[in-house]
Amino acid sequence: MDKKSILIVDDDPAILRLLSTNLKARGYEIFTATDGEESLETVQKDSIDLIILDLMMPKVDGVEVCRRVREWSDVPIIILSARGDENDKVKCLELGADDYLTKPFGIAELMARVKTAFRHRGDPTVTPAQATFSYEGLEINFAKRRVTVDEREVTLTPTEFALLQHLAVNSDKVLTHNMLLQSVWGNEYSSEKEYLRVFVGRLRRKLEPDPKNPKYIQTIPGVGYQISTSSPAKVQ
Numbered sequence: 079m080d081k082k083s084i085l086i087v088d089d090d091p092a093i094l095r096l097l098s099t100n101l102k103a104r105g106y107e108i109f110t111a112t113d114g115e116e117s118l119e120t121v122q123k124d125s126i127d128l129i130i131l132d133l134m135m136p137k138v139d140g141v142e143v144c145r146r147v148r149e150w151s152d153v154p155i156i157i158l159s160a161r162g163d164e165n166d167k168v169k170c171l172e173l174g175a176d177d178y179l180t181k182p183f184g185i186a187e188l189m190a191r192v193k194t195a196f197r198h199r200g201d202p203t204v205t206p207a208q209a210t211f212s213y214e215g216l217e218i219n220f221a222k223r224r225v226t227v228d229e230r231e232v233t234l235t236p237t238e239f240a241l242l243q244h245l246a247v248n249s250d251k252v253l254t255h256n257m258l259l260q261s262v263w264g265n266e267y268s269s270e271k272e273y274l275r276v277f278v279g280r281l282r283r284k285l286e287p288d289p290k291n292p293k294y295i296q297t298i299p300g301v302g303y304q305i306s307t308s309s310p311a312k313v314q
Contacts, residue, residue, distance in 0.1 A: 081107040082196060083125060087117040087143070088132040088158065097130065100185050101192070114138025118146060126153055128195055130188075133159040133170070141170065148174030152235045154195035158183070164272060171276040176237045187266070194264050198236035211246040213307045216285065216294055218246050225285075232284050237262070241277050242285075245295060245305045254302040278303060 084106045086097045091112075098108045109124060111117035115137040120126065129147070133140035144155055154176045159166065162180040170178055176198070177191050211218040215228040223239055225232045234242065241262050245253065255274055259267045267273060278297075282289040296304050 082127045083107040084128045085109040085126045086130045087111045089135050114143040129155045144173045144175050198240040227285055249305040249307050252298045252304045
């Protein structure tokens with residue numbers, strides 16, 4: 079199996095050295111960049127499987143890098159930032175980041191999040207028991223990771239697809255916030271409810287004819303979400 083490649087973007091040499099050493103030791107191929115402009119050039123010319131991105135950088139900041147990358151790529155992006163404000167986190171997630179980790183952080187926590195990001199990219203040999211899902215114009219082919227709405231193909235990031243897949247495979251069941259967070263992201267994300275709100279919002283903007291009145295992904299207030307095709311809502 080080819081090595082997974084990771085681009086680390088940070089203007090702090092100590093952070094670059096720490097992350098490069100630990101990720102190389104775990105078998106990843108590492109690229110580095112010290113500013114946003116260099117990171118964009120690297121993503122365009124090299125095959126990158128994951129970006130670990132600092133926010134506060136010279137030339138082009140991390141927010142702008144995230145926005146530009148999402149214009150043409152679904153590569154997973156993990157934000158690293160000394161800014162722990164929830165508004166900053168939500169802004170980055172809404173722009174297309176897959177995860178947000180506040181500095182200082184533990185190496186074990188970062189490695190767990192790297193594994194989560196790669197898990198969302200999927201293993202083509204592992205698919206749900208059902209091959210496809212279809213409901214009122216929404217078509218999901220799990221093996222091909224292909225989503226269409228009224229025959230219009232919809233491009234999803236790996237994390238968006240992972241969330242949609244879990245909802246679709248469990249259609250007509252209400253999935254609680256904790257169930258979704260643990261199943262899609264992992265046990266360590268059980269308190270990150272803003273992730274769900276942001277990612278459900280991202281899915282609705284891509285899938286729903288009217289995101290403010292969704293017909294696919296329903297909110298069950300105070301409980302969670304479901305895709306309801308016919309059955310009454312029930313918590314599972």
